[in-house]
Amino acid sequence: MSVTASPTATPPPKRVRNDALIAPTDEEAALNAASAPSSSNPAPRQQQQRKNNAPQGKGKRKRNRRILPDPYSPGDILYHDVVDFLGKEYTDAVLAKGDDSEWDAPEGLERFAEIELTVGAMTVSGESLSLYEKDGKKWAIVVPFAHPKDKIRAKLIQNQRFHTTADLVEIVEYCDDLRGGEGDRRKNPEAGCKYFGECGGCQLQPVPYAIQLKHKQRTVDLAYKRYANLDASKVPEILPTIASPKQWAYRTKITPHFDAVPKWVKAQEAAQQAGADAEAESTNTEQRTWTCKIGFDRKGMPGVLDIEECPIATDVLNAKMGPERQRIKETISTFKRGATLLLRDSLPAPDPVPSKEQPFDVKTFDASTPHIAVTNHKEAVYEKVGDYLFSFSAGSFFQNNNSILIPLTDYVKEAIFPPGSTAKRPTHLVDTYCGSGLFGITLSSEFERIAGVDVSPEGIAAAGKNAGMNGLLDKTTWLCGKAEDIFGGLAEKGFGGDHSCIVIDPPRKGCDTPFLEQFLNFKPLTAVYVSCNVHTQARDIGWLISESEVRGAGKWRYELESLRGFDLFPQTAHVESVGVLRLVGTN
Numbered sequence: 001m002s003v004t005a006s007p008t009a010t011p012p013p014k015r016v017r018n019d020a021l022i023a024p025t026d027e028e029a030a031l032n033a034a035s036a037p038s039s040s041n042p043a044p045r046q047q048q049q050r051k052n053n054a055p056q057g058k059g060k061r062k063r064n065r066r067i068l069p070d071p072y073s074p075g076d077i078l079y080h081d082v083v084d085f086l087g088k089e090y091t092d093a094v095l096a097k098g099d100d101s102e103w104d105a106p107e108g109l110e111r112f113a114e115i116e117l118t119v120g121a122m123t124v125s126g127e128s129l130s131l132y133e134k135d136g137k138k139w140a141i142v143v144p145f146a147h148p149k150d151k152i153r154a155k156l157i158q159n160q161r162f163h164t165t166a167d168l169v170e171i172v173e174y175c176d177d178l179r180g181g182e183g184d185r186r187k188n189p190e191a192g193c194k195y196f197g198e199c200g201g202c203q204l205q206p207v208p209y210a211i212q213l214k215h216k217q218r219t220v221d222l223a224y225k226r227y228a229n230l231d232a233s234k235v236p237e238i239l240p241t242i243a244s245p246k247q248w249a250y251r252t253k254i255t256p257h258f259d260a261v262p263k264w265v266k267a268q269e270a271a272q273q274a275g276a277d278a279e280a281e282s283t284n285t286e287q288r289t290w291t292c293k294i295g296f297d298r299k300g301m302p303g304v305l306d307i308e309e310c311p312i313a314t315d316v317l318n319a320k321m322g323p324e325r326q327r328i329k330e331t332i333s334t335f336k337r338g339a340t341l342l343l344r345d346s347l348p349a350p351d352p353v354p355s356k357e358q359p360f361d362v363k364t365f366d367a368s369t370p371h372i373a374v375t376n377h378k379e380a381v382y383e384k385v386g387d388y389l390f391s392f393s394a395g396s397f398f399q400n401n402n403s404i405l406i407p408l409t410d411y412v413k414e415a416i417f418p419p420g421s422t423a424k425r426p427t428h429l430v431d432t433y434c435g436s437g438l439f440g441i442t443l444s445s446e447f448e449r450i451a452g453v454d455v456s457p458e459g460i461a462a463a464g465k466n467a468g469m470n471g472l473l474d475k476t477t478w479l480c481g482k483a484e485d486i487f488g489g490l491a492e493k494g495f496g497g498d499h500s501c502i503v504i505d506p507p508r509k510g511c512d513t514p515f516l517e518q519f520l521n522f523k524p525l526t527a528v529y530v531s532c533n534v535h536t537q538a539r540d541i542g543w544l545i546s547e548s549e550v551r552g553a554g555k556w557r558y559e560l561e562s563l564r565g566f567d568l569f570p571q572t573a574h575v576e577s578v579g580v581l582r583l584v585g586t587n
């Protein structure tokens with residue numbers, strides 16, 4: 001749908017204000033000084049508490065303007081990047097002055113000014129960091145879509161604490177050190193994504209894949225330095241990131257969204273229909289168009305970026321994108337609000353669907369069966385992982401990169417049963433945050449019994465159904481509740497810490513304290529913590545290691561045996577981190 005209007009009919013788009021990066025109170029400034037990368041950080045859980053308890057009153061206006069980013073949030077991670085880039089000695093010295101000058105950008109960095117920079121480093125999220133120095137003051141400029149050693153022109157947008165965010169105007173001189181990957185369109189015009197530079201999605205696209213993996217290894221390393229609050233001797237060297245077998249066309253779920261027709265467009269249509277504005281219109285020569293855009297968020301800008309294809313999505317999803325876009329464009333005027341589409345890659349429903357009586361048999365499975373795209377949130381989706389078949393409703397959680405699920409689940413299995421180990425073998429598995437049972441089911445052949453827990457009733461229903469489909473009902477139990485609820489009923493089901501292991505796979509916010517407390521009471525032989533947010537994982541694992549030393553009082557403790565990333569999200573800066581915890585000493 002395309003509609004014209006007078007240029008004054010709607011205000012120009014406003015930039016989204018990033019509240020996460022507004023300046024802090026004096027108390028918060030002191031807190032943040034402590035949260036910069038340092039082994040003397042207070043425990044992160046305490047930090048959060050102290051921030052919430054910050055006194056109110058005097059200087060309230062300033063306080064309201066200057067709110068610290070939440071710990072582990074993108075703003076907090078960027079702040080750590082900026083401090084590392086400028087040098088902690090330097091930022092500590094500025095903060096020690098206590099005069100708020102860390103919020104005052106040096107002269108020459110006025111809003112909307114355009115300046116030339118040479119990029120010095122890359123942030124964890126894949127943006128560029130450039131140094132600006134004036135009158136002895138050091139400042140960082142954060143610009144997307146540029147790479148170390150590039151010479152760039154940037155338009156300054158917002159001054160923050162020790163840094164300014166900016167838009168990329170142009171790359172004056174490319175440096176190829178971190179470029180030349182398959183997604184670098186200058187080198188491979190037919191590869192990669194035509195939306196790179198506008199879409200907020202895949203920050204690492206031009207970077208060669210081997211360097212993407214190294215970047216993610218560094219991200220895991222930095223997360224543990226910044227957030228684990230552990231002595232370096234207790235954090236193992238980060239192992240190389242495990243590559244995704246598919247680096248393009250891997251994503252099995254995409255959710256493009258769109259806005260409803262704006263009110264000004266509807267008002268104008270109504271006026272035109274009524275013929276009331278005929279005279280005004282005849283004198284109005286400048287016309288403006290509104291187009292229905294269906295896609296993803298634009299980087300650093302409000303509004304939707306219209307997307308016709310997404311090269312990291314599977315082929316079947318890209319094929320479905322056209323008809324779905326057409327359907328929305330034809331019916332856009334019926335939407336009162338914007339909405340999000342769902343496109344999910346699935347195997348066709350097996351006929352008959354496997355059951356407890358007739359479980360899934362991988363030998364009869366035809367691997368060449370063409371996939372389909374499911375768009376209804378409630379419809380069942382089918383995915384195969386190794387010898388197992390999974391089903392879940394299209395709108396519920398399942399890992400989005402099927403190509404790496406066998407390496408991932410095999411790795412978790414080997415972490416629990418290291419080849420050649422003479423240690424006691426666990427016979428029972430507790431699959432916490434189990435979703436539709438991915439780990440419990442794929443690891444089932446190694447265990448006598450499996451218990452899973454998830455807060456989502458849909459997830460737990462799917463886990464039960466999947467256990468049935470794969471002939472595992474007799475040895476599995478699935479509980480709907482908070483992760484910590486599982487511990488209350490384990491003993492009566494024959495689960496004891498001395499013969500159990502735990503898989504922990506929480507959402508981005510990580511684990512709640514009651515769960516971690518009860519984990520230490522249960523004391524499993526091994527735990528494998530899988531996480532899509534390495535920063536909260538570092539916090540939780542750091543706490544478990546430190547607290548186990550206190551509680552174990554020299555008799556037992558947990559050791560962080562290994563840490564590595566899995567690349568579930570190629571071309572993006574996200575990493576799935578897997579940490580293996582082993583009980584040392586008497587159980």
Ligand SMILES: C[S@@+](CC[C@H](N)C(=O)[O-])C[C@H]1O[C@@H](n2cnc3c(N)ncnc32)[C@H](O)[C@@H]1O
Binds near residue numbers: 398439483507
């Ligand atoms: C990252 S997903 C992992 C799911 C599953 N392990 C998988 O790989 O498919 C996190 C899961 O945690 C669940 N969850 C979130 N908060 C929870 C809580 N407090 N207790 C238990 N489960 C929770 C969500 O419903 C979701 O299924």
